[in-house]
Amino acid sequence: MTILCDPAARAGHLSPVVGGDVRSAATLDEAARLLASDPMETLVVVGASIDLDVALTFASSLRLERPAVGVVLLRDVLDVAVLTRALRDGVREVVARDDLPALTDACARSRALSAQVSGVPQPRQDGRQGQVVTVFAAKGGCGKTTLAVNLAAVLAAGGERSVCLVDLDLAFGDVGICLRVEPVRTIVHGLGMLGHVDVAGASSLLTACRPGLSALLAPVEPGDAERIPAGLVSELLAVLPTMFDFVVVDTPSAFSEHVLAAMDSSHHHVLLTTPDVPALKNLRVTLDMLDLLSYAHDIRSIVLNRSDAKVGLSMDDIERVVRNDIRAHVPSSRDVPISVNKGNPIVLDLPKHPVSEAITRFAAEHVLAEPVVAAKTSKRWFR
Numbered sequence: 566m567t568i569l570c571d572p573a574a575r576a577g578h579l580s581p582v583v584g585g586d587v588r589s590a591a592t593l594d595e596a597a598r599l600l601a602s603d604p605m606e607t608l609v610v611v612g613a614s615i616d617l618d619v620a621l622t623f624a625s626s627l628r629l630e631r632p633a634v635g636v637v638l639l640r641d642v643l644d645v646a647v648l649t650r651a652l653r654d655g656v657r658e659v660v661a662r663d664d665l666p667a668l669t670d671a672c673a674r675s676r677a678l679s680a681q682v683s684g685v686p687q688p689r690q691d692g693r694q695g696q697v698v699t700v701f702a703a704k705g706g707c708g709k710t711t712l713a714v715n716l717a718a719v720l721a722a723g724g725e726r727s728v729c730l731v732d733l734d735l736a737f738g739d740v741g742i743c744l745r746v747e748p749v750r751t752i753v754h755g756l757g758m759l760g761h762v763d764v765a766g767a768s769s770l771l772t773a774c775r776p777g778l779s780a781l782l783a784p785v786e787p788g789d790a791e792r793i794p795a796g797l798v799s800e801l802l803a804v805l806p807t808m809f810d811f812v813v814v815d816t817p818s819a820f821s822e823h824v825l826a827a828m829d830s831s832h833h834h835v836l837l838t839t840p841d842v843p844a845l846k847n848l849r850v851t852l853d854m855l856d857l858l859s860y861a862h863d864i865r866s867i868v869l870n871r872s873d874a875k876v877g878l879s880m881d882d883i884e885r886v887v888r889n890d891i892r893a894h895v896p897s898s899r900d901v902p903i904s905v906n907k908g909n910p911i912v913l914d915l916p917k918h919p920v921s922e923a924i925t926r927f928a929a930e931h932v933l934a935e936p937v938v939a940a941k942t943s944k945r946w947f948r
């Protein structure tokens with residue numbers, strides 16, 4: 566979205582010029598109100614009819630308060646004095662009022678700069694696709710969110726790689742709480758994009774969480790979860806890998822249509838269990854279900870959470886039920902819920918902790934190191 570502040574211009578008319586949807590504001594006060602109500606807005610185009618001094622005061626205060634927002638200024642006449650003052654006060658570009666191609670370019674450059682400042686990635690220039698990792702367990706409380714959040718933080722490696730964590734637990738998602746970020750924009754704001762999700766649209770839904778780590782958060786209002794169609798999930802999971810090295814998906818504990826849409830888009834299925842009979846039984850059912858749906862075996866990793874819990878089951882008992890290698894053993898520790906309460910993933914809070922080491926090793930050996938197979942090695946045969 567772009568805010569166009571020019572009483573003389575019609576927003577709809579300029580939409581194709583600035584790229585994307587345009588909201589109009591008659592005054593800069595109104596533009597400031599629109600900005601305040603939308604923390605993801607990154608561009609204000611200030612029309613030629615707005616007084617220069619007022620426009621420059623607006624730009625210089627925005628530079629301090631919202632550095633990710635760019636101001637592009639339109640003027641009737643471009644002269645060196647105006648350009649110098651405008652750039653000194655934080656205006657990103659000054660464009661002649663009728664030079665529409667120059668305005669298009671200036672808006673694109675400003676958006677790219679905003680994306681760098683806010684940490685939300687742009688589409689890759691090399692066309693390479695990121696990998697989608699879906700974390701699932703059919704039994705609630707196994708540690709899906711814990712693993713998804715920590716795996717995403719490890720993969721981001723402090724900004725070395727770009728990672729988007731998607732909260733598909735649409736009714737009860739707690740990724741925002743685990744990372745202590747405000748759910749101002751959530752997947753529910755993507756409803757209007759259904760059928761035409763693009764990079765700009767997907768970016769506008771994201772919340773920057775840590776260096777390299779963004780999140781697509783779950784809705785917060787009761788009833789909003791039911792409004793999200795699985796098709797929106799598929800569309801988002803097609804676009805996000807064009808922007809991020811990794812997309813990690815946290816899920817609810819049910820084989821919903823949305824979970825299956827994520828499974829379809831995934832390069833890795835991380836299936837979680839704990840060492841107790843109900844969780845193991847549910848994992849067995851999950852594995853049989855995935856087989857029935859013809860998903861490839863080699864994209865599967867089974868992770869045993871709370872692996873050291875003394876509950877009367879031996880590793881042999883567990884492997885007999887699972888009939889697969891267990892690729893990571895994550896021990897139980899009260900430091901895990903402590904890190905959740907602090908809003909800082911344990912891998913960042915205590916990187917040498919045995920829980921952090923187990924998740925880091927799993928990421929290194931099975932997510933980063935393994936060759937990437939096609940996202941859908943096999944497709945489901947019904948919907």
Ligand SMILES: Nc1ncnc2c1ncn2[C@@H]1O[C@H](COP(=O)(O)OP(=O)(O)OP(=O)(O)O)[C@@H](O)[C@H]1O
Binds near residue numbers: 708895900905
């Ligand atoms: N290895 C661990 N050691 C100790 N506590 C853990 C461990 N893993 C998860 N927990 C705790 O168990 C609880 C459930 O974990 P989590 O929320 O990650 O599970 P979930 O599978 O996402 O649950 P839900 O099905 O409700 O979404 C949380 O309080 C979490 O802090």
Ligand SMILES: [Mg+2]
Binds near residue numbers: 734815
């Ligand atoms: Mg959860």
